[in-house]
Amino acid sequence: MTRVARPVDMSEWLTRTEERVATLERRAQAAPRPATGATSVVFGPNLLPNPGYEGGSIAGWTNPQQGGLVSGSDALAGNYSYRMLHTAVTPSISRVKKSFSSGPWAWRSYTGSGAFKPLTSPQHCWQGQFDGTDGNHRSFLWFDATQWQDAIGTVPGDWEWLDLLIFWEHWFWSEGGTAIVGAHTIDNPPAEGASMPGSGGFPDLTRTTWPGRYLSQSVSLIAIGGVADRIRNGTLRGLMLGPGPTTNNTYYGYARPYDAVIRGTYWKTTSTSIGGLSSEVRSDGVGVTGSNVKWNASVSVNTTVPTAAKLGVWWKNASGTITDVDVATPNLGAGATTPISGTTGAAFSDAAVDLGVYLKMTGSPPSDGSGSTIPWNYTVDDWVLRQQIAG
Numbered sequence: 001m002t003r004v005a006r007p008v009d010m011s012e013w014l015t016r017t018e019e020r021v022a023t024l025e026r027r028a029q030a031a032p033r034p035a036t037g038a039t040s041v042v043f044g045p046n047l048l049p050n051p052g053y054e055g056g057s058i059a060g061w062t063n064p065q066q067g068g069l070v071s072g073s074d075a076l077a078g079n080y081s082y083r084m085l086h087t088a089v090t091p092s093i094s095r096v097k098k099s100f101s102s103g104p105w106a107w108r109s110y111t112g113s114g115a116f117k118p119l120t121s122p123q124h125c126w127q128g129q130f131d132g133t134d135g136n137h138r139s140f141l142w143f144d145a146t147q148w149q150d151a152i153g154t155v156p157g158d159w160e161w162l163d164l165l166i167f168w169e170h171w172f173w174s175e176g177g178t179a180i181v182g183a184h185t186i187d188n189p190p191a192e193g194a195s196m197p198g199s200g201g202f203p204d205l206t207r208t209t210w211p212g213r214y215l216s217q218s219v220s221l222i223a224i225g226g227v228a229d230r231i232r233n234g235t236l237r238g239l240m241l242g243p244g245p246t247t248n249n250t251y252y253g254y255a256r257p258y259d260a261v262i263r264g265t266y267w268k269t270t271s272t273s274i275g276g277l278s279s280e281v282r283s284d285g286v287g288v289t290g291s292n293v294k295w296n297a298s299v300s301v302n303t304t305v306p307t308a309a310k311l312g313v314w315w316k317n318a319s320g321t322i323t324d325v326d327v328a329t330p331n332l333g334a335g336a337t338t339p340i341s342g343t344t345g346a347a348f349s350d351a352a353v354d355l356g357v358y359l360k361m362t363g364s365p366p367s368d369g370s371g372s373t374i375p376w377n378y379t380v381d382d383w384v385l386r387q388q389i390a391g
Contacts, residue, residue, distance in 0.1 A: 053080040053381065062282045065270040067377075076300050076337055076381035083379045084281060085273045086363065097160075099265045102147035104238065106189045107257040112136040112243065114196035123258065127180060127242030128251030130172065138196075138203060138242035141257055142189055145237055152234040154266055161265040162222040162231070164239060167256045168210050172249040176210040180251060181219050182240035183227045202226050203240050216259070231264070234320065277363050281380055282314070283356035290315060290348025290355065294388040297327050297357045298341035303378035307332045310360040311340045313385065315352035324358065343388050357385045 056071075056079075058064040067084040075081040109117035109126040112135020117126055125139035164181060171177035182203035190197060205226040208219045221227040230236035239262070244251025295313045312326040327342030340359075348355065365376045 053082055054078050056080055058082060060284050062284055063280070066274055066279060067281075070379060074379065076302055076379055078381070081379050081381040082281065083377050084279050084361070086277070086279065086365075086376045087273045087275050094270050096268045096270065097265070098150060098268050099263070100147045100151070101261055101263045102143045103261050104141040104143050104257055106142040107139060108189050108192075108196075109137060109139040110196040116190075116193050116195060119192065122256070124169065124254035125241050125257045125260075126254045128172075128177070128244035128253060129247040129249070130252050136243040136247055137252075138201075138240060139255075139257070140184055140186065140189065140197070140201065140238060140240055141260060142186075142238040143236075143262055145234070148231050148236075148262075148264060149234070150268060151231055151264065151266055154232050154268065156228065156232075158269065159222055159228065159264070159266045161263065162228055163218040163220050163263055165216065165218045165259075165261045165263060167214075167216040167259040169214060169254055169256055171210060171213050171253040174213060176212045176215075177250050177253050178244075179208045179210060179219060179253075179255075180204050180242050180244060181206050181208065181221075181224075183230055183236060184238050184240055185230065185235045186237055200237075201240055203243060204245060207245075210253075213253075221262075277365070278361065280358055280360040282358040283383070283385075285316065285354035285356050286385065287354060289350045290352030291387060292347050292349055294344050294347050295327075295355065296341065296343045296384070296386050296388045298339060298382070298384045299357070299359055299380055300337055300339050300382040301332060301359065301361075301378055301380050302337040303332050303334060303361065303363065303376070305334050305363045305365040305374075305376045307334075307364065307378060308362045309340060310358075311342060312358050312360075313344055313348075313355055314358055315348055315355040317351050318353050339382070341384075355385075357383060 053069060056069055058069060061082070067082055069080045070083045071080050074083070107123070107125055109124070111117055112129065117134070117137065125141065126137035127139060129136040166179070168179065180203065182201065182205045184197075184201045186197050186200040206219060206221070206224050208217070210217060227236065227239070239260075241255060242251070297311055297313050299311060301309065309328070309330050309332050310326050311328040312324050314322055314324045316322045325344050327344055328340050330338070330340055332338050359380060361378055363376050363378070365374050
């Protein structure tokens with residue numbers, strides 16, 4: 001039998017050629033990925049809150065009061081960008097009066113030996129010594145620290161009022177007793193029945209006389225550094241009652257924890273522009289751990305004067321300590337939009353319970369001829385924070 005070759009037209013030849021090329025591409029794509037530690041990387045998803053400022057929102061950033069959104073031809077990408085404004089000399093300052101009132105969400109009482117004092121009905125917070133059986137009581141109250149989070153970074157001169165309003169239901173003597181108020185920095189209460197926390201308590205910071213039982217009264221805390229300073233630095237988690245400084249019965253009694261209230265009034269200073277040469281744009285946390293990977297950050301910047309920049313990733317541990325890790329430190333020229341990016345030199349372990357990004361800028365504006373520097377600004381957009389996973 002004789003075979004006769006079937007003619008192949010040009011379109012069929014091209015189709016077969018494309019099939020062969022596609023097969024080669026699929027084989028290349030199916031090749032094994034590089035092993036962990038290799039130079040090839042795979043980038044994870046964008047994790048920044050509102051990285052492009054689209055929708056006209058600056059939620060997710062810690063210092064929006066020092067700048068503002070710009071749009072149109074002023075935007076670097078999309079509809080909006082964010083611009084930090086620097087004045088030549090004195091910044092424009094505004095002050096806002098703010099207040100908070102916070103009640104406790106948990107409480108625990110302990111005997112003189114540190115054993116858990118069983119809850120009663122109604123519940124009480126015990127203080128001082130009635131007899132030798134339970135010894136010298138003390139109590140811890142936990143408050144919602146987010147109620148005063150906006151006060152972090154204020155100074156003593158910003159405050160008008162800070163006190164504890166509390167109802168003292170019983171004293172050993174009918175003519176009253178002395179309340180012993182302290183503070184603590186313990187994040188969460190021990191389980192009911194567990195012994196007293198071993199650290200984080202700061203008892204006996206102030207003493208206030210109560211003239212009788214069944215009496216609500218306030219304890220001024222505005223001048224008590226162990227309380228007020230811990231609100232200002234963000235470490236206060238609650239208050240303590242007791243123990244008595246001695247076993248004298250004048251210090252024995254119990255208060256109603258569910259009626260206690262911490263109240264504060266202060267002034268918050270905000271800058272609508274920045275005086276000087278340096279400032280930063282810093283994101284809030286993205287609510288993820290270090291994940292034992294490296295992190296890649298990038299941003300686009302346009303500055304009106306020559307500027308030294310520091311782009312980085314910040315991370316926070318379980319105790320709230322924040323660490324900055326620079327990933328790029330370029331010198332930027334004026335008037336050009338410049339992308340900056342970099343990767344952390346080491347993987348972030350899960351000691352990082354939260355992380356975000358920052359850009360620190362130090363400008364070099366020329367003199368205006370009278371000893372001051374000219375106003376200047378810089379605009380940012382296209383933020384990215386993502387995992388960099390080898391292999």
